[in-house]
Amino acid sequence: MAKNILEMRSITKTFPGVKALADVTLEVARGEVHAICGENGAGKSTLMKVLSGVYPHGTYEGDIVFEDKTVAFRDIRDSEAEGIVIIHQELALSPYLSIAENIFLNNEVKGAFGLIDWNKTNQEAAKLLARVGLRENPTTKIMDIGVGKQQLVEIAKALSKRVKLLILDEPTAALNDEDSDHLLDLILHLKGQGITSIIISHKLNEIKKIADSVTVIRDGKAIETIAKEDVTEDRIIKDMVGRDLEHRYPDHTPTIGDEILRVENWTAHHPQDSTRVMVDNVNLHVRKGEIVGIAGLMGAGRTEFAMSLFGRSYGTRISGKVFKNGEEIKTRTVTEAIDNGLAYATEDRKQYGLNLIEDIKRNISMASLDKLTKSGLVSDNEEFKVANEYRKSMNIKAPSVLSKTGKLSGGNQQKVVLSKWIYSDPDVLILDEPTRGIDVGAKYEIYTIINRLANEGKGIIVISSELPELLGICDRIYALSEGRITGELPIAEANPESLLKLMTMEKPR
Amino acid sequence: MTDIKKKASGPAAVATAPSSGIKDSISHIISDLGKNGIFLALIAVVVLFAVLTDGVLLRPQNISNLIVQNGYILILAIGMVLVIVAGHIDLSVGSVAAFVGAISGIFIRDLGFEWWMAIIASLLVGALVGAWQGFWIAYVGIPAFIVTLAGMLIFRGLALVVLGNSNIGSFPEGYRALGNGFLPSIFGDVELDPLTLIIGAAAVVGLTVGQLRTRHGRQKYGQEVEPLVWFVAKIVLVGLGIMYVAYNLASFKGIPLTLIILAVLVLIYGIISNRTVFGRHIYAIGGNRHAAELSGVKTKKVDFFIFVNMGILAALAGLVFTARLNLAGPKAGDGFELEAISAAFIGGAAVQGGIGTIAGAIIGGLIIGILNNGMSILGIGIDWQQAVKGFVLLLAVAFDVFNKRRAGGR
Numbered sequence: 001m002a003k004n005i006l007e008m009r010s011i012t013k014t015f016p017g018v019k020a021l022a023d024v025t026l027e028v029a030r031g032e033v034h035a036i037c038g039e040n041g042a043g044k045s046t047l048m049k050v051l052s053g054v055y056p057h058g059t060y061e062g063d064i065v066f067e068d069k070t071v072a073f074r075d076i077r078d079s080e081a082e083g084i085v086i087i088h089q090e091l092a093l094s095p096y097l098s099i100a101e102n103i104f105l106n107n108e109v110k111g112a113f114g115l116i117d118w119n120k121t122n123q124e125a126a127k128l129l130a131r132v133g134l135r136e137n138p139t140t141k142i143m144d145i146g147v148g149k150q151q152l153v154e155i156a157k158a159l160s161k162r163v164k165l166l167i168l169d170e171p172t173a174a175l176n177d178e179d180s181d182h183l184l185d186l187i188l189h190l191k192g193q194g195i196t197s198i199i200i201s202h203k204l205n206e207i208k209k210i211a212d213s214v215t216v217i218r219d220g221k222a223i224e225t226i227a228k229e230d231v232t233e234d235r236i237i238k239d240m241v242g243r244d245l246e247h248r249y250p251d252h253t254p255t256i257g258d259e260i261l262r263v264e265n266w267t268a269h270h271p272q273d274s275t276r277v278m279v280d281n282v283n284l285h286v287r288k289g290e291i292v293g294i295a296g297l298m299g300a301g302r303t304e305f306a307m308s309l310f311g312r313s314y315g316t317r318i319s320g321k322v323f324k325n326g327e328e329i330k331t332r333t334v335t336e337a338i339d340n341g342l343a344y345a346t347e348d349r350k351q352y353g354l355n356l357i358e359d360i361k362r363n364i365s366m367a368s369l370d371k372l373t374k375s376g377l378v379s380d381n382e383e384f385k386v387a388n389e390y391r392k393s394m395n396i397k398a399p400s401v402l403s404k405t406g407k408l409s410g411g412n413q414q415k416v417v418l419s420k421w422i423y424s425d426p427d428v429l430i431l432d433e434p435t436r437g438i439d440v441g442a443k444y445e446i447y448t449i450i451n452r453l454a455n456e457g458k459g460i461i462v463i464s465s466e467l468p469e470l471l472g473i474c475d476r477i478y479a480l481s482e483g484r485i486t487g488e489l490p491i492a493e494a495n496p497e498s499l500l501k502l503m504t505m506e507k508p509r
Numbered sequence: 510m511t512d513i514k515k516k517a518s519g520p521a522a523v524a525t526a527p528s529s530g531i532k533d534s535i536s537h538i539i540s541d542l543g544k545n546g547i548f549l550a551l552i553a554v555v556v557l558f559a560v561l562t563d564g565v566l567l568r569p570q571n572i573s574n575l576i577v578q579n580g581y582i583l584i585l586a587i588g589m590v591l592v593i594v595a596g597h598i599d600l601s602v603g604s605v606a607a608f609v610g611a612i613s614g615i616f617i618r619d620l621g622f623e624w625w626m627a628i629i630a631s632l633l634v635g636a637l638v639g640a641w642q643g644f645w646i647a648y649v650g651i652p653a654f655i656v657t658l659a660g661m662l663i664f665r666g667l668a669l670v671v672l673g674n675s676n677i678g679s680f681p682e683g684y685r686a687l688g689n690g691f692l693p694s695i696f697g698d699v700e701l702d703p704l705t706l707i708i709g710a711a712a713v714v715g716l717t718v719g720q721l722r723t724r725h726g727r728q729k730y731g732q733e734v735e736p737l738v739w740f741v742a743k744i745v746l747v748g749l750g751i752m753y754v755a756y757n758l759a760s761f762k763g764i765p766l767t768l769i770i771l772a773v774l775v776l777i778y779g780i781i782s783n784r785t786v787f788g789r790h791i792y793a794i795g796g797n798r799h800a801a802e803l804s805g806v807k808t809k810k811v812d813f814f815i816f817v818n819m820g821i822l823a824a825l826a827g828l829v830f831t832a833r834l835n836l837a838g839p840k841a842g843d844g845f846e847l848e849a850i851s852a853a854f855i856g857g858a859a860v861q862g863g864i865g866t867i868a869g870a871i872i873g874g875l876i877i878g879i880l881n882n883g884m885s886i887l888g889i890g891i892d893w894q895q896a897v898k899g900f901v902l903l904l905a906v907a908f909d910v911f912n913k914r915r916a917g918g919r
Contacts, residue, residue: 333807334806337805351797358796381729382730384732
């Protein structure tokens, strides 16, 4: 048996007008964890789609050698038959089916007369769940378990297909730290059982933690493959962006003024279960020119707080007071919140932030159409002009403002979302995970924009699950746990340890 | 290779430099043709049936009939496309049209309303019907499919109740004009009605001026515009089309009032859908309801008024239909909803919402109308007509899906 389980040789894939992959060679050794990094749009996903047969043999140039033989997959079933299983970033589970049903979907355990043997199905599923360390009943519905556990179900499903090469596309993007750790441990555990993994990830620290080698892709080319002992974050970043990125966070000297927003005793309950407190008596304030962070684990109530504040978009039985420049304001509807100078850029831009089938122009104008309206008519030309100004000032990379936002990369989509809110001219911006799923270069740009907004005297609240990010850009950080503010640290006193301690502080019972 | 270069040269180049060169023009025209595929389909259908019917299709009287016979479907299609863009559907419009037609009969026969009072009151009834359905859809949150399916039964039933299982006939002349009337020939009885030609010419001039102003405005703001040749060619083509219809109408009885109503509606709703905040909000809701909500769009209110509007247009369609037959019957409006929905989809509206245009729906409606009319002239029975229309709907949407998949790239 050769050392390499997989060799992709000189893969070139062209779309009309774009060369997505140019002569990419990838070698994955048997039994290793191989990481692939690159900015969004660099070609990582395309490469994996070539490998898994989404782009069938013949639509690309080059050879794929798997387990010592040249393969020509016509579709994903072909590659799965060989033991290559890809788990996509957006999980492909059916929420209304049970864990066991999902695991054996299209691979059903049959008994007499070709009918499904449910007892055996559940029994087999339980075995697989034990292998991935998930303690759930196989009959539990997918919608009743969290994203972290769903990810494990996906892996169990892959195991049921006798996977030899497991490909994970940004597996921890939607997970909290605890779930991420568990998942990474599992990948190492599977490695012990001889399963090779390819992991696509933006998170450099986790790559360092588990990868045996790292291949960096940039602009459709494989830049280099680095062995474990030579991996440093700086080297990967340099390869990814093609230049040294000395600082991951732009320098910023804040000019902090008077208090601009104060929230007092803010409480919100779960929309379906109104006895469950999701946001518990939160008090916080933001000053002009200040960037305030909210740190908290998944489920701490960060987004719930922000959305309940922003026009009661989340929760029931909401109470509390909001003051802007010392005067009480109401934010009962989104319109009211916007009119009072609030803006909220969501953590989930595809679901809640953008109209993906609409162009950049109309997305930017969405929250401020009134500004473009004269005697009842929206001015198309004015809208075009405004959108173009934002395209330039925010460096949105797109052929024109008439491009559909669904075709932009994550970073550019986020810039469109930010443009929309900046155009609404708010005094306070709440940015929920502003750099989620965005590559390093674009992150830097987003931070620069955030600094610029602060310098203009706006108050900024940044919600993030990445502590380094909060520590890198904020002037002051609140920690949130179980819906309560458990502490507040000026940046000088904040570090990952002190924050984590506050973030995990439990309610006295 | 050139394509890649163009991408690399960046956004600025595209935005500022008006594209020049024959190659660019051609690629623009091709992409434009792709977008206007539905328009080409209309021309193809017209040519096909003009040939098959030995020109009967394009005889003056038939053109006039075509407009009048399809007027109510087109009126419904205008409202329906907005409903569909917002991500809903309305199955009740045929029943509502019948119901309002019946009510208008009651207003005139039993309550002694003047014809114009009856029309206004009937439109109000339509608005109330729309408000009723809008309430359940927007504020209670029941899917439009269910609410309007119920409405389809409810209002069909109520139409029967109102009519007491009989017909109401002989409406006053003012009312009948809605469906049968023509603009008076103020120039006397001549071979070619000058008024019709003047209005046709005015429409062409208006269209040209409007298009020129839009183009100028865009250029002033540095937007990319289509190549001049293509721009002129399109206007000439559409202008000739309008003048051809005008000429034929002039040699028959002049301009049908239904056409005037339609033209006004197309103009108004074209502006509403494109240039007003309300219209923009409809598209925003259809594209991504959550994002629209979080951008301050009052989604419930917009949903509600979309259905109020649909109610009014369904009422208007009912009036036009009743006026045309000079009869309010319990079977009126049967299947209208399906024709209107087909028109919107053939015209490029997306089933998931967010996409669709008034112009597209009108063209879609015209295609259905010409199919109906052409096949009738050919003596094809109602059985095959149905089947053919079904195929056309399927093909049109399949074409659209295919087109989008190709444009979607990766």
